[in-house]
Amino acid sequence: MKFILATFIIFAMPFFQAVTKKKVIFFGDSITQAGVQPNGYITKVGEMAAKDKKADQYEFVGAGIGGNKVYDLYLRVEDDVLSKNPDIVVIYIGVNDVWHKQSSGTGTDYDKFEKFYNALLKKFSDKNIKVVLATPAVVGERTDNTNQLDGDLNRYSNLIRSIAEKNRLPLVDLRKGFLEYGKQNNPENKEQGILTTDRVHLNEKGNEFVATEMWKAIQSVK
Amino acid sequence: MKFILATFIIFAMPFFQAVTKKKVIFFGDSITQAGVQPNGYITKVGEMAAKDKKADQYEFVGAGIGGNKVYDLYLRVEDDVLSKNPDIVVIYIGVNDVWHKQSSGTGTDYDKFEKFYNALLKKFSDKNIKVVLATPAVVGERTDNTNQLDGDLNRYSNLIRSIAEKNRLPLVDLRKGFLEYGKQNNPENKEQGILTTDRVHLNEKGNEFVATEMWKAIQSVK
Amino acid sequence: MKFILATFIIFAMPFFQAVTKKKVIFFGDSITQAGVQPNGYITKVGEMAAKDKKADQYEFVGAGIGGNKVYDLYLRVEDDVLSKNPDIVVIYIGVNDVWHKQSSGTGTDYDKFEKFYNALLKKFSDKNIKVVLATPAVVGERTDNTNQLDGDLNRYSNLIRSIAEKNRLPLVDLRKGFLEYGKQNNPENKEQGILTTDRVHLNEKGNEFVATEMWKAIQSVK
């Protein structure tokens, strides 16, 4: 009997080890809120993990709220992220920080964006949580730099890139990726309908695109 | 010998008690940053306390930073306020939350203003720190509701009033006070020069006015 | 024969005089564009004229286009108004000049508003066309001066009032009228649903209200 039990334990161990999944929280705005829907990018990341036989190594959790800017993430980081003890957090924010300047006069100043972004990073590093950064993709898909907010989106994305570099963090550079995709696939220079439904939110291909990039970055986290 | 020492302690106690001054931190924006200058409102509160023979009961500290909105206070509340163990905090914020909507597209949404304001209050109540609230006074001193931001300033002030009422907190209603003062003292309906130098920042009389109201409210804190 | 003809002419004259109707053009934005619909305020002015047995004295024409600001009126005044030889023009503009500052960053500066408004008046006075002015009513129906744009709407309305006074022109003071109506009929301080459907555009009662005031003013034109 003892022999049998011991054998069982030995063989079962790999299984139990695998059970300690890495919890990945996607922390963001409405794009991430929609990410957990059936065709959403987070759902697709899960499917990609399954396809790669890694479903048992990760747990993917969405923590996106519509209209969120960087300081909204900071306000709810304790309740919505830290309290859930994630191993990895993907910070995907910035669209509203730029967009709301124009749509409602309530965007985020560049210097404040940097401060809150760094304050978020400190919260995670204090708890040894790994972080993946992402640049805001688009508000308008025209590829010739004629979308109204291109200047600011480029600038805030540059900031995120430099924060990633300075802190040696993996970066999902969606802004760069979307532009390159558009240059290949948007010959008519359309404002929407390429990777978004409405200039901002992801369509089927957009979710696929974001999921692919996210999944690569998540796997790169040591 | 023991008897003498005990006597000394007993008589000395009232003296030592008085030495434990209440630390009052004024937490705000550029108006509060200027408050610690020679003619600033915080300096004047100190002078009023001295005149009322209460200088030994209070210590007044300025913690204002230009351009701050409610979420900036939240970001620095630990470093600039909680770490200094105040007994009382005066929250004087809101002008930039409204103004920056118009001047740079980076004001604060009404619902976010409320959230961050309440989050600040929770930080203080968790540490048993007493709080005094203040409404944002003016951006423009015309008294016939024709200053561009009057609508929003009234709305955000109403919110602060209702938060004060709900939490039974003392309120320095500067918005109401400035309007009443203006109706008496601004017959030409000037945009500035009554209690402000530039529509927003306090002139000599403005500092006097704010100091008087603040000093009353601070003394009312049990 | 000559006698008969002369008699005919004499008796017929009143009839023919009555046929020369005064043409009234309502010149404005989306509110005026909707005014010609079955329940619109211009339609109702026509019904009021009929009820008052004055249908044969007036012809009412709508010239409203959605999104128009004062300079849009100036751009199309030749084509849409002067070319139609009106006797009276009602200028009902200003909502978008204020509103678009906040909604799309494309409102009208106060000094420019005045310049274009006066340029319009000159176009009309040069052709001896009578003019009726109107103030922009509301963007939000709260009656305690907490609608975001109240300050500017009050200011631009004051400007129109002073232009009316200076030029001795009849004024339909909708801003004042709506506020007074709201103080009587909006005890819950609602943002919409009193005289508007959506904070701006007229509901049934709103159309009735505007039509009544317009009809009074039009009849006052000598």
Added chain:
Amino acid sequence: MKFILATFIIFAMPFFQAVTKKKVIFFGDSITQAGVQPNGYITKVGEMAAKDKKADQYEFVGAGIGGNKVYDLYLRVEDDVLSKNPDIVVIYIGVNDVWHKQSSGTGTDYDKFEKFYNALLKKFSDKNIKVVLATPAVVGERTDNTNQLDGDLNRYSNLIRSIAEKNRLPLVDLRKGFLEYGKQNNPENKEQGILTTDRVHLNEKGNEFVATEMWKAIQSVK
């Protein structure tokens, strides 16, 4: 004696004909207002004409007013341009139409910009006045598309380019020129100080640059 005089007149005629200078009016905003100053771009165009021995063929007149947008030009086109019977008008507008969206909420909608621009062109073509167009150069000189207003400046410039093409009008493409100049001469990606003093208004080199391009275009007008 009579013979001599007659001969003089006959030979002098070509000289006097040359005296009928082409009047060139520069129609624009503060950049053009500053253009008539000692080192301004209009002054420099005059110097270039003199250097090229063509001073007697042209008269250069500035008609720039600070803060002007396209509709301001339309409002004053009769008084400030048409009444002066120019042969050529250089339309140099667009910076404020974009910039004021962000700085004061009073920029110009894209579709309105097009309408007023075309309305201006009609005014000139109706009087057989030749026209030279110009794109708005910069609001911020960074060359990596990170200036806040780059998207809109590119879009409005594209519109002016297409209007020029459609109407076969000479175009001074300052936006393109400034960017190319910056890529050569702004290795540190500075926001100002390359061709501007303050991100918008021309420094010495900027005036030189604009004058050179303007002078080329003016000479190309048949």
